[in-house]
Amino acid sequence: MKIIVDAMGGDNAPKAQVLGAIAAAKAFDVEIVLVGQSDRILECLKEEGIDTLPQGVEIAFASQIITMCDNPTAVLRTGKDSSMVVGAQLLADGKGDAFVSAGNTGALLTVATLVAKRIKGIKRAALSPVCPTATGKCVILDAGANNECTPEYLLQFGYMGSFYAEKYLDIKNPRVGLLNNGAEETKGRDLQKEAFALLKKAGDAGDLNFIGNVEARDVPGGACDVVVCDGFTGNILLKSIEGTAIFLGKKIKEMFKSSLRTKIGYLFCKNGVTEFKKLMDSSEVGGAMFLGITRPVIKAHGSSDEKAMMNAVRQAKICVETGVCTAISGSVDRMKAGKEAE
Amino acid sequence: MKIIVDAMGGDNAPKAQVLGAIAAAKAFDVEIVLVGQSDRILECLKEEGIDTLPQGVEIAFASQIITMCDNPTAVLRTGKDSSMVVGAQLLADGKGDAFVSAGNTGALLTVATLVAKRIKGIKRAALSPVCPTATGKCVILDAGANNECTPEYLLQFGYMGSFYAEKYLDIKNPRVGLLNNGAEETKGRDLQKEAFALLKKAGDAGDLNFIGNVEARDVPGGACDVVVCDGFTGNILLKSIEGTAIFLGKKIKEMFKSSLRTKIGYLFCKNGVTEFKKLMDSSEVGGAMFLGITRPVIKAHGSSDEKAMMNAVRQAKICVETGVCTAISGSVDRMKAGKEAE
Numbered sequence: 001m002k003i004i005v006d007a008m009g010g011d012n013a014p015k016a017q018v019l020g021a022i023a024a025a026k027a028f029d030v031e032i033v034l035v036g037q038s039d040r041i042l043e044c045l046k047e048e049g050i051d052t053l054p055q056g057v058e059i060a061f062a063s064q065i066i067t068m069c070d071n072p073t074a075v076l077r078t079g080k081d082s083s084m085v086v087g088a089q090l091l092a093d094g095k096g097d098a099f100v101s102a103g104n105t106g107a108l109l110t111v112a113t114l115v116a117k118r119i120k121g122i123k124r125a126a127l128s129p130v131c132p133t134a135t136g137k138c139v140i141l142d143a144g145a146n147n148e149c150t151p152e153y154l155l156q157f158g159y160m161g162s163f164y165a166e167k168y169l170d171i172k173n174p175r176v177g178l179l180n181n182g183a184e185e186t187k188g189r190d191l192q193k194e195a196f197a198l199l200k201k202a203g204d205a206g207d208l209n210f211i212g213n214v215e216a217r218d219v220p221g222g223a224c225d226v227v228v229c230d231g232f233t234g235n236i237l238l239k240s241i242e243g244t245a246i247f248l249g250k251k252i253k254e255m256f257k258s259s260l261r262t263k264i265g266y267l268f269c270k271n272g273v274t275e276f277k278k279l280m281d282s283s284e285v286g287g288a289m290f291l292g293i294t295r296p297v298i299k300a301h302g303s304s305d306e307k308a309m310m311n312a313v314r315q316a317k318i319c320v321e322t323g324v325c326t327a328i329s330g331s332v333d334r335m336k337a338g339k340e341a342e
Numbered sequence: 343m344k345i346i347v348d349a350m351g352g353d354n355a356p357k358a359q360v361l362g363a364i365a366a367a368k369a370f371d372v373e374i375v376l377v378g379q380s381d382r383i384l385e386c387l388k389e390e391g392i393d394t395l396p397q398g399v400e401i402a403f404a405s406q407i408i409t410m411c412d413n414p415t416a417v418l419r420t421g422k423d424s425s426m427v428v429g430a431q432l433l434a435d436g437k438g439d440a441f442v443s444a445g446n447t448g449a450l451l452t453v454a455t456l457v458a459k460r461i462k463g464i465k466r467a468a469l470s471p472v473c474p475t476a477t478g479k480c481v482i483l484d485a486g487a488n489n490e491c492t493p494e495y496l497l498q499f500g501y502m503g504s505f506y507a508e509k510y511l512d513i514k515n516p517r518v519g520l521l522n523n524g525a526e527e528t529k530g531r532d533l534q535k536e537a538f539a540l541l542k543k544a545g546d547a548g549d550l551n552f553i554g555n556v557e558a559r560d561v562p563g564g565a566c567d568v569v570v571c572d573g574f575t576g577n578i579l580l581k582s583i584e585g586t587a588i589f590l591g592k593k594i595k596e597m598f599k600s601s602l603r604t605k606i607g608y609l610f611c612k613n614g615v616t617e618f619k620k621l622m623d624s625s626e627v628g629g630a631m632f633l634g635i636t637r638p639v640i641k642a643h644g645s646s647d648e649k650a651m652m653n654a655v656r657q658a659k660i661c662v663e664t665g666v667c668t669a670i671s672g673s674v675d676r677m678k679a680g681k682e683a684e
Contacts, residue, residue: 133589134589134592134593144523147523147530147531148531179578181486181489181573181574181577181578181581188489188574189489189490189574215581215585216577216578216579216580216581216582216585217581217582217584217585217588218585219582219585220582220585220586220588220589220590221585221588221589231523232523232530232531232575233574233575233578235523235558236521236523236558236575236578236579236582237558237578237582238558239523239557239558239559240558240559240561240562240578240579240582240583240586241582241585241586242559243557243558243559243560243561243562243563243583244562244582244583244586244587244590245586245590246559246562246563247475247476247562247563248562248586248587248590250476251476252594255611255614255615255617256611256614258614259614261610261611261613262610262611262613262614264607264610265606265607265608265609265610265611265614266607266611267607268603268604268606268607268610269597269598269603269604269607269608269611271603271604272597272598272600272601272604272607273597275597
């Protein structure tokens, strides 16, 4: 199996990308294609005392770099020889099985959709991060790719998220919930009401384990395995959870540092606190998959370090092995709403 | 000053409502009107060994109770003699200065808008809870009263939230932020883009301290004092923060209980943990005000205990004293958008 890695995208590129990918090659027994400026990639290796490319690792040259400031919609016009576009093209050409990038999210969405291509019949690709919960993990989709959604997009997100939770998170019969401002069927805007009806129909037909509306308050508690929402709302959900975890993490740190007593207390709790920190550490979770693309495209966090990149490659490997994309493309006929479904 | 309290609304009614209000009367030197079923109110007092109504406390009889299951839009037709409607009517008639209820939020919005009346020129009342942040507190509005909003509603929320933060939270020149999925001006849906333009104009005119878009991730960190959003998005923001705090609170508890070492550690940190818990305790924050109503109407949390009710009465007192509603109604002319503004 060959994983294509955008060596130039991300706050810590190319070092974290290169070293993380090489570590993954060794740890998870995958081949790696590093896409980017060869000289800078080789320089990263040299700094670590590595003179030649490790076995199973190759470089594909790309001269340009897409930055966080680049306009996502212009990337195919202005960034044709960027590591991101070249990487996606390699994926489309079958020169690798999955593509990992920590670069500009919007640009990666454009490139994934137009170069690696959306699955036929899937209306929109969805950014699908995994979030830790009290009982395990859940997939949130869409978490930012589509500000405006139709009920049918949300129905498709339900299916795609369900396949992903089953394959990648190894959850049997994943519980799919519709993010809403109350549990009752009548809650929400028109979008939620209409999506509820479609998801319920799919649930009644035995296609999905739809458990109804879920409130944001219950997501961290593990109310469901797949949270379905439009991209704007998903962004708010994910970022609020992230921001609150950071805020409380800081407060706990302050608490432990506040006096001699609490400092002694910390020494007794150190292992527990480490476990707790792990819970909130995004590098443990890996990246967010773009579901709805023909092959796995993983968006690693912009601030990914070596470990996070390594985990993103591992995630790509699992997605290839378990056939997430094939499962989705094989079930598109069941994901239709309205006239098309009849 | 006289605060009207819905004695029958809330999970712990009437006991928490009655005892909380009476404690507030004494602690904050306010008069109280308890609205509800007199016999049950008096029974609560008797259970506490109080035989007569304390000085400054009176009862206004109302036979009906609005429950959490009642349809909010039908409440004026079917619940005319409910504690909620009678209480709001007393407020409208000038028999009290503010109204506090822990009952059905949707019903209270209807009653506040139609009985206590919206301020002339204000398009929609907004549910405006206060949320703890790393640097203090912030107001979130709207947090659930209006699923669908226009840019002009959001402009008005900005103004109302700013007055509220200034008066109730005692923040000078409050920083008003628009909740969005990115910091750039071009981010968001049409609603956010258009609201941004209106808020920026008000900021440029020196009417508001508009600091631009804020991301959900930065709200708990204290990025602004007033978070402006539509009610659906505000509900998601508030509930995610709440849910994450509950989840992490539980995890910390588990951590401290996990071994003898951590149990000993806890003994050293006890005071710090208590402070930390306080941060996440909704009864410390008080209730959510409905901004845009002619007089203060405070929605206390449904699960309010005696202490939370007492704090909600204190909050009502501050809002009356500082003249939040007068400040808003006196500035409605500045809050207009589009044609009306010209």
